[in-house]
Amino acid sequence: MPLDVIMPALGMAQDTGVIVTWFKKPGDAVTEGEALFEVETDKATMEVEAQGAGYLTDVAAAAGAAVPVGDVIARISETPEGTGPAGGAPAGAAETAAPGADTLPDGSQVIMPALGMAQDTGLIVAWHKEPGEAVAASDILFEVETDKSTMEVEAGHDGYVAALLAEAGEEAPVGAKIAVISADKPEAPVRRSVADGAAPKAPVPEPAAAPAPESDAAPDAAAAPRAVPAAPADPRGRVLASPKARRLAMERGLDLARLAEAGQPQPYHAKDLEALAALPEQRAPSATPAGATRHLTADVPVDGFDRFARWAAHEIGLTDREALLAGLAAASAAQGTMTVAVEAFGATRLYQASGVRLGDVGQADEGAIADLTVRDLRFTRLASVQLGAEDVPVLSVMAAGEGLTLTLECAAGHLSAPAALTLLSNFAGRMEQPLRHLL
Amino acid sequence: MREITLSQAVNEALAEEMRRDPATFIIGEDVAEAGTPFKVLSGLVEEFGTQRVIDTPIAEPGFVGLAVGAAMTGARPIVDLMFGDFIYLVMDQLCNQAAKQHYMSGGKLTVPMVLRTNIGATRRSAAQHSQSLQALVAHIPGLKVALPSSAYEAKGLMKTAIRDNNPVVIFEDKLMYQDKAPVPEEEFLIPFGEANVKRQGTDITLIGTSSMVQVAEKAAEMLEAEGISAEVIDPRTIVPLDEATLLDSVKQTSRAIVIDEGHQSYGVTAEIASRLNEKAFYHLDAPVLRMGAMDVPVPFSPALEDLTVPTPEAVVGNARKLCAGEMIHAA
Numbered sequence: 001m002p003l004d005v006i007m008p009a010l011g012m013a014q015d016t017g018v019i020v021t022w023f024k025k026p027g028d029a030v031t032e033g034e035a036l037f038e039v040e041t042d043k044a045t046m047e048v049e050a051q052g053a054g055y056l057t058d059v060a061a062a063a064g065a066a067v068p069v070g071d072v073i074a075r076i077s078e079t080p081e082g083t084g085p086a087g088g089a090p091a092g093a094a095e096t097a098a099p100g101a102d103t104l105p106d107g108s109q110v111i112m113p114a115l116g117m118a119q120d121t122g123l124i125v126a127w128h129k130e131p132g133e134a135v136a137a138s139d140i141l142f143e144v145e146t147d148k149s150t151m152e153v154e155a156g157h158d159g160y161v162a163a164l165l166a167e168a169g170e171e172a173p174v175g176a177k178i179a180v181i182s183a184d185k186p187e188a189p190v191r192r193s194v195a196d197g198a199a200p201k202a203p204v205p206e207p208a209a210a211p212a213p214e215s216d217a218a219p220d221a222a223a224a225p226r227a228v229p230a231a232p233a234d235p236r237g238r239v240l241a242s243p244k245a246r247r248l249a250m251e252r253g254l255d256l257a258r259l260a261e262a263g264q265p266q267p268y269h270a271k272d273l274e275a276l277a278a279l280p281e282q283r284a285p286s287a288t289p290a291g292a293t294r295h296l297t298a299d300v301p302v303d304g305f306d307r308f309a310r311w312a313a314h315e316i317g318l319t320d321r322e323a324l325l326a327g328l329a330a331a332s333a334a335q336g337t338m339t340v341a342v343e344a345f346g347a348t349r350l351y352q353a354s355g356v357r358l359g360d361v362g363q364a365d366e367g368a369i370a371d372l373t374v375r376d377l378r379f380t381r382l383a384s385v386q387l388g389a390e391d392v393p394v395l396s397v398m399a400a401g402e403g404l405t406l407t408l409e410c411a412a413g414h415l416s417a418p419a420a421l422t423l424l425s426n427f428a429g430r431m432e433q434p435l436r437h438l439l
Numbered sequence: 440m441r442e443i444t445l446s447q448a449v450n451e452a453l454a455e456e457m458r459r460d461p462a463t464f465i466i467g468e469d470v471a472e473a474g475t476p477f478k479v480l481s482g483l484v485e486e487f488g489t490q491r492v493i494d495t496p497i498a499e500p501g502f503v504g505l506a507v508g509a510a511m512t513g514a515r516p517i518v519d520l521m522f523g524d525f526i527y528l529v530m531d532q533l534c535n536q537a538a539k540q541h542y543m544s545g546g547k548l549t550v551p552m553v554l555r556t557n558i559g560a561t562r563r564s565a566a567q568h569s570q571s572l573q574a575l576v577a578h579i580p581g582l583k584v585a586l587p588s589s590a591y592e593a594k595g596l597m598k599t600a601i602r603d604n605n606p607v608v609i610f611e612d613k614l615m616y617q618d619k620a621p622v623p624e625e626e627f628l629i630p631f632g633e634a635n636v637k638r639q640g641t642d643i644t645l646i647g648t649s650s651m652v653q654v655a656e657k658a659a660e661m662l663e664a665e666g667i668s669a670e671v672i673d674p675r676t677i678v679p680l681d682e683a684t685l686l687d688s689v690k691q692t693s694r695a696i697v698i699d700e701g702h703q704s705y706g707v708t709a710e711i712a713s714r715l716n717e718k719a720f721y722h723l724d725a726p727v728l729r730m731g732a733m734d735v736p737v738p739f740s741p742a743l744e745d746l747t748v749p750t751p752e753a754v755v756g757n758a759r760k761l762c763a764g765e766m767i768h769a770a
Contacts, residue, residue, distance in 0.1 A: 242724040242725060242764075243720050243721050243722070243723050244693050244721065244722055244723055244724040245724065246721075267764070267766060269724045270693065270724045271764070272764075
C-alpha cells in the first residue's frame with residue numbers, strides 16, 4: 001500500500017510550505033524516519049522524515065515549489081516504478097482515496113495544526129461551532145489535545161462552517177483537512193467522522209483534494225526572498241541593549257535602532273557604539289525632514305542667576321545682566337565666539353561673547369547677525385512656549401516657582417540633536433549655579 | 440610582616456580584648472578544656488581561667504540566651520557556636536531578643552554580644568554541618584554581620600566586634616582556619632562597613648565574601664591571562680555594607696559578579712546584586728550575576744559536594760560571557 005507524502009503544517013497560521021530541497025530522487029529507496037525533504041515556512045526550515053519504507057515515486061513538486069499544506073507531493077511506493085497510472089497524479093489519487101471529497105462544499109480548508117514538533121496526530125476535544133453556523137476568523141473553532149497540551153484553535157477564515165470532517169473525540173493526522181469554511185451560507189453542510197472520509201489506513205494522512213483556489217495567493221509570499229533573523233530580536237521590535245549602551249547612545253545622540261537596521265546582532269553593549277558611530281550618516285532628508293524643529297525643555301529647580309547677577313554687579317562691577325546672560329548662553333553652546341541677541345522687556349540687544357570670560361562680553365556691532373537668541377521671559381506670566389523655529393536658535397527663560405523653565409527651539413538644520421542637548425543642558429546647569437561656568 | 444593562621448589570629452584577638460576588658464568572657468561547648476574542635480581557643484582557659492572561658496552543656500538555646508542576658512546587664516559575652524548550622528537553634532535568642540532589646544527598651548538596653556560561628560562546605564561534614572547561613576541573620580535589623588576573608592580580617596574584625604555595643608555575628612570559614620596571612624604584631628582594628636579593594640581592574644568587578652574572596656582572586660588571575668581585567672572587592676561586613684565602594688567600582692567596570700557561599704536563592708548575593716541594579720543601573724553593560732551555593736542540601740559525597748560551591752573556573756566562565764556581551768539567562 002503506497003503512502004502519500006503531504007506538505008506538513010509546521011505552524012498554526014501556515015498555508016503553504018516551500019520545498020527547499022529533496023534529499024531523495026524519484027526511485028530512491030527510503031527507510032522510515034529518513035529525512036526526505038526540507039521545507040521552509042515563514043517561521044522555520046525543517047527536515048521532514050519519511051513515514052514509512054519503500055521507494056520515492058510520483059514526486060509532484062520540485063525544489064523551490066510552494067505547496068499548500070496538506071497537498072500530496074509524492075508517494076512512498078513498494079516498487080521504484082511507483083503505483084502505476086492510478087497513483088501517477090497525486091490529485092487524482094486524492095480523489096480515489098477520498099471518495100467523499102467531491103461532495104464537499106467549496107471553501108477554505110481548516111487543517112489539524114501541528115502544536116508540537118514531534119506531533120503526528122491531534123485529538124479533537126470539542127467543536128465550538130456547528131455545521132452551517134456563521135463563524136468569524138478569530139472565533140474558536142475547535143479544541144485540540146496533543147500529548148503535551150490542550151489548545152483552542154481559531155477558525156482563521158470568516159464565513160460559514162460548511163463541513164466538519166472529524167468528530168469530537170477523534171484523532172486526525174497533522175495536516176489533515178478537518179473542516180471547510182465557505183464564504184456563503186452552505187445549502188447542505190457536511191458533518192462526518194475521520195473514518196468516513198479518510199483513506200482506510202488510519203496512520204495515512206488524509207490526502208487533500210486539489211489545492212483550494214483561495215490558497216493560490218500564498219505562494220507568492222512564500223517565494224519572496226527569505227529574511228533570516230540573525231539574533232533573538234524582540235518580537236515587539238524593541239531594541240535589546242544594556243542600560244549603559246542606552247545611556248551612552250542617548251548622550252551622544254545616537255539611535256541604537258540603526259544598528260538593528262544594519263543587521264548587527266543584538267543585544268547591544270557599550271562597545272557596539274563604535275560600530276554605530278561608524279555607520280554612514282543617514283541621508284539628510286530622512287534624518288531631518290525639511291522644516292523639522294527641535295523643541296527641548298529643561299527644569300531648573302533653583303534660579304541661581306539673579307543672585308549671581310547681584311554679586312557680579314556689586315563685587316566686580318558687571319552691571320549689565322543681559323551681557324551676563326549672553327555670556328552664559330555663548331559658553332553653553334561651546335562654539336567659540338558668537339553673537340547673542342538678548343530679548344528682555346521688549347528690547348533686543350546684541351552681544352559679542354567669546355564664551356570664556358563673562359567680563360569680556362561686549363556690545364556687538366550695529367547690524368551684526370545673531371547666532372543665538374536668549375529670550376528672557378522671567379518677568380512675564382508665561383509658563384511655556386512653543387513658537388516654532390526662527391532664524392536662529394532661541395533659548396527662552398521662564399520663571400517656575402523658585403526655579404526656571406528653559407526652552408530651546410531651533411530648526412533641525414541649525415543644531416544637531418547632540419549639539420542642542422549639550423547647549424540646553426549646559427545652559428540649565430549655569431542658570432542653576434553660575435559658578436559651574438568656572439568648571 | 441609575620442604570617443599567622445586564621446585560627447591564631449582569632450585567638451590573638453580574643454586574648455587581647457579579654458586582657459583589655461574584664462567584662463568580656465567566652466562561653467560555649469568545648470571552649471575550655473578542648474579548645475573547640477578547630478583548636479581556635481587553645482591556651483585561653485589557661486590564661487583567663489574557667490570563670491571567663493566557660494564550658495556549657497550541649498544546649499545552644501540555653502547558653503546563647505544566658506549570654507544575651509549577661510550582655511544586657513553589663514557583661515560583654517563572646518559566644519562560641521560550634522557550627523554555623525546550629526544557628527537555627529538560637530534564632531529566638533539572637534533575632535527576637537538580642538537584635539531587638541535596644542529598640543524595644545527605647546535605647547536603655549544594649550546587647551554588646553559577639554556570636555562567633557562558622558560557615559563553609561567541602562569539608563565532608565554533610566548537610567547539617569556545612570551550611571553558610573549568613574543571609575539568615577543579615578536579614579534581621581539589629582544584627583551586624585562580619586565575614587572575614589583572611590587571618591588579617593579575622594583579627595581586625597573580631598576586635599571591632601567585641602568593642603561594638605550591638606550584637607555582632609561573625610562567621611569564620613571552617614576551611615580557612617589553617618590558612619596563613621600577614622598580620623601586624625601591633626594592635627589594629629578593622630572598622631565595620633569598609634570594603635577592601637583587593638585588586639584593581641577595569642573590565643568587571645568580582646565581589647566576594649569570606650573564602651569566596653580567594654575564589655574571586657584566583658578567577659581574576661586566570662582572567663588576566665585572557666586579557667580581562669577584574670577588580671576584586673571584599674565587603675568584609677555585609678551588615679553594615681559599604682555600598683559606596685561597590686557602586687564606585689561597578690560604575691567604572693560596568694559589570695559585576697557577586698559570590699557568596701550561602702545558597703544562591705534569596706541570599707547575600709541577591710541583596711548585593713539588587714542594590715547594584717538599583718543604584719548603578721545606567722552604568723551596567725551586562726546583568727549583575729549572582730553566584731552562590733547550589734540550592735540543595737550540601738551533599739556528603741565529596742564528588743557532589745565540590746560541585747555545589749562556586750569555583751574560580753565557574754567565575755571565569757561567567758566573567759568571560761559577561762565581558763563578551765553574551766546573553767545571560769536570556770528569556
